[in-house]
Amino acid sequence: MKFLNPVYKRELKQTARMYRTPVLIFCYNVFLALFGLFSFYITFGKGNEYYNKLHYEDILTIYGIITGIEFILFLLLVPALTAGSISGEREKQTLDILLTTRLTPFQIILGKLLSSISIMILLAVSSLPIIALCFSIGGITLLDLAKFLLFLIITAIYLGSISIFFSTYCKRTTAATVCSYFAMLVLVFLSLLLVIGVGILSLLNEEDISYHLSFLLTSCGKAIGNFIYILLLNPIISFFSMLKDQIGYGTQEGYLFLMSNGMSPFCYEHWFFISLILQLIVSLLFLWLASKKLSPLN
Amino acid sequence: MLELKNLMKSYRKILALDHFSMSVEQGQLFGFVGPNGAGKTTTMKIIAGLISPDSGSMKLNGEDALKSPNLRKQKIGYMPDFFGVYDNLKVSEYMEFYLDIYGYYGKAAEKKSQELLDLVGLSAKKEMFVDHLSRGMKQRLCLARTLIHDPELLVLDEPASGMGPRSRKEIKEILRQLCGEGKTILISSHILNELAELCTNIGIIDSGILIMQGSIEEIKQQQKAANPIQLQLTQGTEEALKVLKEHPLASNIASKAGSINFSFSGEKEEEAQLLTALIYAGAKVSSFKRDEGSLEALFLRLTKNSELEDLEPEELESKVAYEVLKSSL
Ligand SMILES: Nc1ncnc2c1ncn2[C@@H]1O[C@H](COP(=O)(O)OP(=O)(O)OP(=O)(O)O)[C@@H](O)[C@H]1O
Numbered sequence A: 001m002k003f004l005n006p007v008y009k010r011e012l013k014q015t016a017r018m019y020r021t022p023v024l025i026f027c028y029n030v031f032l033a034l035f036g037l038f039s040f041y042i043t044f045g046k047g048n049e050y051y052n053k054l055h056y057e058d059i060l061t062i063y064g065i066i067t068g069i070e071f072i073l074f075l076l077l078v079p080a081l082t083a084g085s086i087s088g089e090r091e092k093q094t095l096d097i098l099l100t101t102r103l104t105p106f107q108i109i110l111g112k113l114l115s116s117i118s119i120m121i122l123l124a125v126s127s128l129p130i131i132a133l134c135f136s137i138g139g140i141t142l143l144d145l146a147k148f149l150l151f152l153i154i155t156a157i158y159l160g161s162i163s164i165f166f167s168t169y170c171k172r173t174t175a176a177t178v179c180s181y182f183a184m185l186v187l188v189f190l191s192l193l194l195v196i197g198v199g200i201l202s203l204l205n206e207e208d209i210s211y212h213l214s215f216l217l218t219s220c221g222k223a224i225g226n227f228i229y230i231l232l233l234n235p236i237i238s239f240f241s242m243l244k245d246q247i248g249y250g251t252q253e254g255y256l257f258l259m260s261n262g263m264s265p266f267c268y269e270h271w272f273f274i275s276l277i278l279q280l281i282v283s284l285l286f287l288w289l290a291s292k293k294l295s296p297l298n
Numbered sequence B: 001m002l003e004l005k006n007l008m009k010s011y012r013k014i015l016a017l018d019h020f021s022m023s024v025e026q027g028q029l030f031g032f033v034g035p036n037g038a039g040k041t042t043t044m045k046i047i048a049g050l051i052s053p054d055s056g057s058m059k060l061n062g063e064d065a066l067k068s069p070n071l072r073k074q075k076i077g078y079m080p081d082f083f084g085v086y087d088n089l090k091v092s093e094y095m096e097f098y099l100d101i102y103g104y105y106g107k108a109a110e111k112k113s114q115e116l117l118d119l120v121g122l123s124a125k126k127e128m129f130v131d132h133l134s135r136g137m138k139q140r141l142c143l144a145r146t147l148i149h150d151p152e153l154l155v156l157d158e159p160a161s162g163m164g165p166r167s168r169k170e171i172k173e174i175l176r177q178l179c180g181e182g183k184t185i186l187i188s189s190h191i192l193n194e195l196a197e198l199c200t201n202i203g204i205i206d207s208g209i210l211i212m213q214g215s216i217e218e219i220k221q222q223q224k225a226a227n228p229i230q231l232q233l234t235q236g237t238e239e240a241l242k243v244l245k246e247h248p249l250a251s252n253i254a255s256k257a258g259s260i261n262f263s264f265s266g267e268k269e270e271e272a273q274l275l276t277a278l279i280y281a282g283a284k285v286s287s288f289k290r291d292e293g294s295l296e297a298l299f300l301r302l303t304k305n306s307e308l309e310d311l312e313p314e315e316l317e318s319k320v321a322y323e324v325l326k327s328s329l
């Protein structure tokens, strides 16, 4: 306990006593379980009617759905749990005292980030039994699950750092929350739209757009060129690339990866890990900016 | 110990500190007085390192402190004017948190926490949640927290505001004790009288300018000098008036049936000379004394000032006390 960040320790203590925490864990798991059962019902209910057989791909679909839902829950929860971390201290008027103690601004920010990541890890771990539904029939390895957990943690760090950044820059928690969600939307949707938009715009300059509509995306890929790498920062694409690696989700992820024909094969092959490393680097950058801002003497 | 020189600080258009210089010596209990908006909090935040001045210098024990946050964090204990406490945390855990920051764990932390809580008289409330404490208790708790790293200089921004008279008295006792143990204390307030009975030295600030600083005796002397002298005569009023009108240090002379009131800016020695001159001129003096600085007298004079009419009584008192000093300079 000696070497743990004091801010982190204090936050843990407070979180554990908050009424909110058990309610959050309960709702989170009920939500996941409902979706899991629902996807089971859809896939197996259908299977039993016609073939009375299980299909290997069905398991994979269920895995895709459950992890997808969990991932979306992460996207929605991390900003909510983190955006108030610094602005909340400012509103409670505890920040000034903290800044005059021996703690450096970076330590304060790190403690805050660790505590919200811990809650997210707690949620992820508590949901393991539900994800393990997919194990019951086979097809998913333990390694896949570990990879998914790693992915969730890095997503929490990534979105958490961005939210903390806004939490130090905005005076009020409400503003910080709005900015964090907005940033999340930009990362998830705008980056995708931008890349596709660039592709389509450059296609418009060519004369024969009307024909080969089915190859639109393929030719898009050529036009997009290096813009595709923007998507390395998009957590949803990372998620799809994980699914691609794990269950070879051929066609669905294809929409994206069709555009990748201008991309280096190495990047295509290791998209998942490259994007995670890049996202971690961006997180560090945001944390650094946040601690710069928090330091009173800048 | 602490030396501020030519500090300038402005918030957009408002000039909060204007070539502000002040020095606090080792072991002083230094009272920092000024009306609302004078720049006390701004100065203290600069000292604590929460804001940086636009220009100027700050020295701690002769070392330049503006550029070294670590020196400040180590030597200074700062208690803000407004502060909050954490939810869902007990008093003992609140102390533990800050002790943890300074590397106290386990038994050592417990011992230190007990010691400090004893000092501020909160040991009975150890198991209470901090957000359930009364305001005065929170302030004491914050004072205990300020002492954790054994700072040489305590910077306390209105630590007794909002406290009842009993708590005020206790806080004063604690501060005297700390000062006796060798700590230097800088404490702000907008009530001069309150600081006057506590502090060894006083600095007065208005509109970002240090108007004066000095030991409490010097200040009292000057405050006294501002008060009028009352002269009672049984005979020879005319002669007395003549002497007074010719005296360079006397002014605002008013006479009424055997008594004369006048302002006199001289010291004791000059007072004695004046009295001799009066008697020599033939006035039969039955009483010659300085008004003992009744603030009420000034209060009445000042309430003509429309700006003061809508002040709270407490603020008015401070304004009055402050005007007394100002007029004495
Ligand atoms: N954050 C800020 N933004 C703009 N102006 C400010 C800010 N803080 C202080 N000021 C202005 O600076 C001046 C000095 O304020 P300061 O808080 O230092 O006064 P003070 O002496 O502590 O007053 P009080 O007795 O009310 O606590 C005031 O005119 C105030 O309006």
Ligand SMILES: [Mg+2]
Pocket: B040, B041, B042, B081, B157
């Ligand atoms: Mg103030």
